[in-house]
Amino acid sequence: MSEHLSSNDLLPIGQVAARAGVPVSTVRYYETLGLIPAVRSNGNVRLFPRHVLRRIALIQVSVRYGISLAEVAELLKDLPDSRPPTRAEWSAISATWGEHLARQQAVLERMQAELTGCIGCGCLSQTRCAVVNSDDRLRSDGSGPRRVLEP
Numbered sequence: 001m002s003e004h005l006s007s008n009d010l011l012p013i014g015q016v017a018a019r020a021g022v023p024v025s026t027v028r029y030y031e032t033l034g035l036i037p038a039v040r041s042n043g044n045v046r047l048f049p050r051h052v053l054r055r056i057a058l059i060q061v062s063v064r065y066g067i068s069l070a071e072v073a074e075l076l077k078d079l080p081d082s083r084p085p086t087r088a089e090w091s092a093i094s095a096t097w098g099e100h101l102a103r104q105q106a107v108l109e110r111m112q113a114e115l116t117g118c119i120g121c122g123c124l125s126q127t128r129c130a131v132v133n134s135d136d137r138l139r140s141d142g143s144g145p146r147r148v149l150e151p
């Protein structure tokens with residue numbers, strides 16, 4: 001291996017886990033879900049191209065901000081396994097991710113705005129509930145905090 005590290009270097013699972021800051025079981029799980037590519041050595045050892053570290057980082061941040069693994073899988077499904085994704089490919093993901101984060105942010109902002117008022121959860125415990133959710137009429141729109149979630 002040359003002195004300089006390359007995004008195509010093949011790394012053993014322990015090294016990937018250590019660099020990504022996640023347990024080995026998490027790396028194995030992401031591979032099982034098809035979120036990250038792996039290859040087998042002649043000795044049948046699982047090896048990962050170094051560029052999977054970027055995917056693992058994105059998955060970790062996504063999950064931390066409420067994006068489910070299924071949504072992440074949908075975001076990553078068109079990325080190539082055999083080479084590092086290009087800037088354009090990441091830009092496409094960034095655009096979709098941006099839309100999702102904007103929706104999340106809108107929900108959080110509504111929650112913050114309504115925290116002292118009625119969030120439409122059915123508790124009827126706030127003075128404002130009698131005005132905007134009398135007899136819990138918002139339950140007909142569905143479950144959860146109806147005045148906070150997306151219409």
Ligand code: FES
Binds near residue numbers: 117119121122128129
């Ligand atoms: S805050 Fe729960 S129903 Fe109004």
